[in-house]
Amino acid sequence: FFRVLYDNNIFNKIKAQLVADHNVFSPVTRSQLIDDYFTLAYNKYVELEEALDLMSYLHKEKELVVWDAVFMQLKTAINMIGDQFDGIKVLLILHFESK
Numbered sequence: 001f002f003r004v005l006y007d008n009n010i011f012n013k014i015k016a017q018l019v020a021d022h023n024v025f026s027p028v029t030r031s032q033l034i035d036d037y038f039t040l041a042y043n044k045y046v047e048l049e050e051a052l053d054l055m056s057y058l059h060k061e062k063e064l065v066v067w068d069a070v071f072m073q074l075k076t077a078i079n080m081i082g083d084q085f086d087g088i089k090v091l092l093i094l095h096f097e098s099k
Contacts, residue, residue, distance in 0.1 A: 003036045005045055018057040027063035034066065038073035042080065 006014065014033065017024055025033070037051040055070065 003039055005036075005040055011050070015053055015056070018054065022057050022060060027065045030061070030063070031066045031069040034069045034073060038076070042076065 018030070018033075022030060034051070034054055037046060037054050038048075040046045041048040041051040051073070058066075058070065061067065
């Protein structure tokens with residue numbers, strides 16, 4: 001079991017494909033992409049912004065396995081920042097309003 005960190009070129013193509021037609025990737029692959037990038041962000045391999053960018057297509061997502069990964073990762077983020085829960089709400093609002 002391992003995490004995948006894509007180079008910027010491939011990562012940008014993946015993000016663009018998710019927005020254009022996320023169904024090109026299987027639900028499990030989409031779930032794993034989100035899980036990988038949040039875990040990489042928590043461990044300082046990438047900026048949290050990159051993980052959040054992967055979620056920009058979620059308004060079209062219907063698969064439970066993907067939403068499960070999203071909620072588990074957001075739960076982890078909330079647990080990590082503890083009493084600073086308002087901080088993550090602000091971060092998410094600012095991130096998605098800018099898209």
